[in-house]
Amino acid sequence: MRLHIRVLAGSLKPTAGSHIYNREMIRRLAARGHRISVVSFDDGDEDWGDIEVTCLPRRDWNAIPGAWRFAATLQGLQSRRDIASAVLDEPDIVIGTEHLFLKAHAKRFPRSPWLYLAHSLVIAHEIDSYGMTGLQHRLTRHFYIKQQTWALRNSSTIVRFNQSATNALQQFYGAEALQAPILINPTGIDAPETVPGESPEAAVRPLRLLFVGRLVASKNLRFVLESLASNRGANWTLDVVGDGPELDDCRTLVAELMLTSHVNLRGYQANPAEWYAKADLLLFPSKLENMPLVLLESMANGTPALVIREDGDQYRVPFSEVVEDNVTGLIADDEDHFRKRLTEVIASPEILPQLSANAQTQVREQYTWDQHLDCFEQHIDKLLGQAPHPAVRTASPG
Secondary structure (H helix, E strand, O other): OOOEEEEEOOOOOOOOHHHHHHHHHHHHHHHOOOEEEEEEOOOOOOOOOOOEEEEOOOOOHHHOOOOHHHHHHHHHHHHHHHHHHOOOOOOOEEEEOOHHHHHHHHHHOOOOOEEEEOOOOOHHHHHHOOOOOHHHHHHHHHHHHHHHHHHHHHOOEEEEOOHHHHHHHHHHHOHHHOOOOEEEOOOOOOOOOOOOOOOOOOOOOOEEEEEEOOOOHHHOHHHHHHHHHHHOOOOEEEEEEOOOOOHHHHHHHHHHOOOOOOEEEEEOOOOOHHHHHHOOEEEOOOOEOOOOHHHHHHHHOOOOEEEEOOOOOOOEOOHHHHOOEOOOEEEEOOHHHHHHHHHHHHHOHHHHHHHHHHHHHHHHHHOOHHHHHHHHHHHHHHHHOOOOOOOOOOOOOO
């Protein structure tokens, strides 16, 4: 049955993993024959065809003297007014990812069930990673905690990509705060056709290491560079794909650590798949992840990863649910262990081809878009009291 599904998305620009996921989910749901409408702050500078995109204004409150401390609250008030007055009809179901839109949209369309799909692990941890200080940090954190608390109590379903993400919410808010049913739905990823790779054991070329991600503190690139410094005499290169506020500092650090002959800062790349395909090992010691899209994309392209196991404190990540140590990738127990394992794999990379094959097989079997969207459709059918959608297999939309 064709449904009208509305997605509340903060942005459609392909500048973050959550935005990339939203774009792909929207396109694929439309390809399955659903009517899709989207409320967002932008259209990603694209023509979405039959997909209805309503863009709400987003004011730069940080540019207004005195207002920047209250930017989150002020934007929330503006978005509430904008949703109340926007030309929107009632959807059958809502998938809500943007906190600023949730309460206002639910108030306007109280009969429409809605799925709360938070891309942050816990919103307070996400705000803490932004580098804000003082009153602005306290006010922003308080505002978004209120939004998330309301969503956990009032949504029809809480959607999480893995059990670790569910546990993180329960640990922060208490199990009693999660009053809506929880749907754990592993994300979908595109896996390219398997192409036999060149063995990294060959002495004729360096071991090709890769880092992909926005250059912010939580992604931990500085730690990667410092960990590689003791291996500067070995035969390896590191490609850094990404941009962000730490770019200049990392460029300076590369020079200070005398790694300029090893490290290439590639900046933002519209198609990171080609970099995954070239690499032998992804270095991904991220400290904060809900949906580790970079990790899954890398594995889908046959590039295993070295990651750090979650500890619930400094490292809040679901990596042990995704990576099987020494089978589909490498998991370090802590930062010292990461450095040790990195040195070992640089010296003896012969384990990597088998990890590569296993990683790609795992993604093909467990993280497909068809499985992900089948799960959504079947759950939505239950919410609406309809006969279940059959499982389908579709090609990637163009």
